[in-house]
Amino acid sequence: MHCNRRQFLGAGAATGIALAAGHLADNHLAMGSDASNAPSSATSKVRICAVIAGKPGDRSWALSEAEVASVMKRLAEAETNLGNVEFVIGRASNAEETAQLLTQAGPEAPVLAVSADIFGLSQGVMPTIFQQGRPAAVFHIPVIGGHDWCLVNPWREEGHRITLFDSTDYNELERAAALLRVIPLLRQSRVLVSPPLKGTPESYAPDQVKKRLGVEFVQIADGRYDEVLANVDAAAAKAEAQRWLDGAECTVEPAREDVVKAATASLTLDQLIAENRADGLCVGTCMGWLSRGFPCLGFSRLNDRGIPAACDGDMDCLLTMLIFQHALNRAGFLGNAAGVDTAKNAFHLSHCSAPLRMEGPAGPAAPYLLRRHAEVRGGAVTEVHYRIGQQVTFTKLVHLDTLLMFTGKIIEVPKVPKDTERGCRTEIVAEVDDADKLLANWGGGALGASAKDYYASLHRVAYYGDHTRSIRNLAHLMGLKVVEEG
Template sequence: MSPGDAERVVKEVGDVDGYAVFMLGAWAGVGYAIARTGKPTVLVDDLYGGSGELILTYARVKSEGLPVLPVASSRFEDAVKAIRLIEVISSIRRSKIIVVTDGDVSKSAEAIKESLGIEVLKVSPDKLNRYYREASLEEAEKWADKWISEALRVVEPSRDEIVKAGRMYLAMKRLLMEENASAITVDCLTLVYSGRLEAYPCLGFFQLNNEGFIGACEADLNSTAAMLIIKHLTGEPSFISDPVFDLSKGWIIYAHCVAPSKVYGPGGGSNPYIIRSHAEDRRGASIQSLMPLGEEVTTIQVNPFEKAMTVHTGRAVANIDDEKACRTKLAVEVKADRILENWRWGWHRVTFYGNWAKEVRNLAKLMGFKVYQEDL
C-alpha cells in the first residue's frame, strides 16, 4: 500500500471519527498520509515488521502537532484500548453542557466547542426557577425521604430544605431531558447569594452524578468539560474541589460541598454520606461524602483555550471532618511539593477514582491536547 492508496481510502470512507493504521512493513508512508488528515490516528506497530516506520512516522507527526497515538506492544489488548479512545473522543464531541447563569460565557463556550466539540447551551436562572416551582412536591418529598433514609445522618438541614433540594433536582433533570444534555452546571453561589436561585443545587448534583449524569458547581465550564471527559473515559463520576495543600503531611485535601457516593459508577456500591448545610453560608442542603480510602485517585483539569490538560495522581488516605471550608474533604497522599510548584489555571480541580494518568495522557494525544503532569 502506498501513500496514494491511503489518500484514496480516506476519500472513499468519507467523514470518520478516526483511523487505526496497522504498520505491517516499513517505508510505505501510509501512516503519515493518514495522520496528516488531522483525525485522531492510532499507529499500531507489528513488532519488527513496522517498527522503523512507526518510530520515524511518530517523530514526524509529533513535531507537526498532529493527534496521533503510537502503540508498540506485544499485547494486542493495548492496541484495542488505544483504538477505543477514538470512540471516547467521539462520545465527548457529541456531548452537551447546560450552563445556568446570567454571566457571559460566550468565549468559554466557543473555546470548548472548538477544542472538544462539546456544545454549551446557556439557560437563564429564571427558567430553572420556573421548572423548580413546577416540580412535583410529591416527587420531591420521595427524593428527600430517599436521601434522608440512606444518609448516615442529617446534621443541620430541616426536611423542608431537603425537599427544596429535591425540587431543584427535578428541575435540573427536566432541563437535561428536554435538551438531550448529559451535564449541567449552575452559577450557584452568585445566584443564591443574590437571591436569584430558589434552592441550592448540591443534593441534585449529588444525585445526577450518582446516576451517570454530570452536575457541576459554580458554572465552571472547564471543570464540567473535565467531568465529561472522565465520564466517557472511565464510566465513573468525579467531583470538583478547591484543593488545600498540607505540605507537612504530603497531602492535598480536595474540598467541596458536592461529591458522589457512587464513585465507581451507577452500577457500583455506595459509600456513606452525611447531609449537611452548605458550608459557606450555613444554609440549604449539601453533601459530606465519606469516600473510599486506600485507593488511587486521579485529578485533572482542562484548559480549552490552550488545548491542554493537567493531571496528577495520589492515594486517598482520610476523610477530614472539620468545620472549616467545604463539607466533603478527601485527603490524598501526593507529591504535594511538586504539584504546588507546577500549579496552573485557577483553583478548581476534578478528582476521580483509579490511576488513569496514562489513559489521560493517551487521550490527550489523540485530542491534540498538551498534558502537564503536575507531580513530576
C-alpha cells in the first residue's frame, strides 16, 4: 500500500499517539528488565555446574533444607525457561566433592555456586573452582547465606572471573544462568563475514577473536553472494516482499520492485547463513550490493530471528550483538551516534537496518514504514518507530577487553516527511542522565588510537531495558573492563 504526503503525515501522527499511549502503559515499559527468561540463538544446550556450597542445616548462618528446595525448584524453572541450559547440580563442602562435581559437569561448564552456610564457599569449594580456571557466579541470600559473600571482590582482584548475585530474589538464579551460558555459547558460535571489516583492530583479527571469545570467522566465498542471489526463487521473493508490504503502516517512496529486490537480497542472506551454519553476520561490502537489492531488510529480519547481523563491517558491534543475543535473547539496534544535544539532555542514534523485535523473536514487532535509503535515496529500508518512554541501554565491546555503556529513555522518534532525508532512516532520541558528561567522556578513554576511526568511535548498539547490572556481572565473568560513558 502506498500513501500520499497527507496520509504519510497522518500515519506518523497516529503512530506518535500510539507510542505516547505506550509510554503510559507500565506493563509495556516493564518489559526490557535486566533478567532473561528465554532461549538465545544457540544451536545446542550448554552445561552449567550448580554447586550447593557448604552444609545446609538448622543453623543461624545457613540455608535450611526448605530453602535449598526452593533453590532447586527455581533452577528447574530456569532450565525450562532458558531452553539451552542444562544444570548439573550437586552438594559440595570440600575440594574433593567439588572436583568430582566439576568432572561430572564437563570441562567447559561454568559454575553457579549457591552459598549454603557460613563458610560454604571458602573452605574448598571456590579454591577448587579457581584452580580449574572456571568462571563462577555466586548466589548469596543475605544473612542465611553466610559470610563468604565479602570475599567475592578480593577473589576477583586476584584475577578470578567471579561475580556476585546478592539477593533474596530467587529469580536472580535464572539471570545468573543466562549470563553464565554466554561463555560456552560463544565457543560454539560461527560468524559469517564479508570484508572489509572495521572497528577496533582486535575485533576483526580472527585469531585474536578465537583466542579471546572462542568465536570462529567464516568468510563468504568470492562470488557466492551473486551466485545465491541469482538463484533465489522469484515466487519466494515476492512472498517475502508482500510480508514487508503488508506489515508496514505505509510504503512511502519505494516502488514494489524495490521491495522485491530487497526481499531477494534478504533471502540470499538467509541461504548464506544456513549453508554456513552461522550464528551471526557482518558485511563490509553492503554498499556495493545496493544496485542488486538493498540488504537492509535482510539485516532487520535476521536480527528479529535472533541472528545478529551488522552492516558497515563493524565487528565490534557484531560481537557485542552476539554476546547480548546469547545473554538476553534480544536484538540490538546498531546505529551511528548522531550527536549529543546538550539543550535537550539527549543522545541521538540513527541507522537504516533497524530490527523490529527488540524484545526477542517472540516479542511484539515495532510499527514501521517502508522508505527509501536515506543516503542513497533509493531502494527499500525500514523506518522503525520505537516505543516512546522506553528505557534503553547503549553499549559496545571495544578492543575485545572493554564494554562501554550508558542508559537513556526514548523521548522522540523523528518521522521524516516524504522525499526528505535526516541522517539515516530510523532514529531514536534518548534522554540521558548527563549530556555534558556523555559528551566529555565519549569513549571513556578506552578507544585509544581507534578514537579517530569513525566506525570504532561512532557506532553504538541500543537495547530495550536497563541492563547495566547484567553488563557488570557479565564483564566479571568474561574478564572485561566496564566504562560508563554517561
